[in-house]
Amino acid sequence: MVFGTLDMRKWRRIQGQLQRDLWEGRYRHSVATAEMAVRLAPRFRVEVWRARLAGLLHDCAKDLSPARMLRVARLRLAGPAGPAATRPSALERRYPSALHGDAGAKLAIRRYGVRDRRVLAAVRDHVLGRQRMPALSRLIYAADMLEEGRGYRGAGELRRRASVLSAGEIFRRAVAAKACYMRERGLPLHPRTAGMLEELESKKR
Numbered sequence: 001m002v003f004g005t006l007d008m009r010k011w012r013r014i015q016g017q018l019q020r021d022l023w024e025g026r027y028r029h030s031v032a033t034a035e036m037a038v039r040l041a042p043r044f045r046v047e048v049w050r051a052r053l054a055g056l057l058h059d060c061a062k063d064l065s066p067a068r069m070l071r072v073a074r075l076r077l078a079g080p081a082g083p084a085a086t087r088p089s090a091l092e093r094r095y096p097s098a099l100h101g102d103a104g105a106k107l108a109i110r111r112y113g114v115r116d117r118r119v120l121a122a123v124r125d126h127v128l129g130r131q132r133m134p135a136l137s138r139l140i141y142a143a144d145m146l147e148e149g150r151g152y153r154g155a156g157e158l159r160r161r162a163s164v165l166s167a168g169e170i171f172r173r174a175v176a177a178k179a180c181y182m183r184e185r186g187l188p189l190h191p192r193t194a195g196m197l198e199e200l201e202s203k204k205r
């Protein structure tokens with residue numbers, strides 16, 4: 001196991017805290033996402049420790065209550081705290097879970113002591129995506145959709161193909177799988193997601 005710039009004690013502390021913050025199934029999903037992220041890290045050319053840390057923490061805010069989710073997502077923190085806090089939109093107030101990436105980045109700083117900008121961006125971006133996502137953000141977005149526990153239609157096939165596909169293709173397919181999942185549930189498209197889809201579409205042309 002590669003621990004990179006975090007020592008064993010810090011990893012244990014982060015894992016222990018996460019286990020207390022999440023329900024069991026979500027914790028398992030987080031560990032599986034970290035494992036998938038580590039597996040795909042060389043393809044996305046990102047450091048293994050960043051892949052593991054961002055994968056592990058990506059859903060760290062998902063079990064917050066809706067009210068707390070909205071509050072934490074809006075926190076203004078010094079340092080690499082992600083985009084400036086803005087008032088939640090009508091869509092975000094209706095679906096506070098859409099902000100679990102934004103809230104997660106804030107929790108990762110405050111509760112887990114993470115300072116790495118790329119890791120924080122990946123935690124934030126994994127839910128809604130955005131235009132011009134950096135490699136680590138794209139990796140975590142994909143790993144979240146590909147981890148071994150995912151059972152949506154086509155998940156197994158995507159996991160199998162992942163060993164031969166390019167990073168760009170893995171990411172595009174993960175985005176398509178999530179868009180399909182959202183459509184099936186009648187969930188509205190967040191503007192950040194729409195921006196990402198537009199960007200991917202324009203690259204195809």
Ligand SMILES: [Fe+2]
Binds near residue numbers: 059100
């Ligand atoms: Fe998530």
Ligand SMILES: [Fe+2]
Binds near residue numbers: 144
């Ligand atoms: Fe997730």
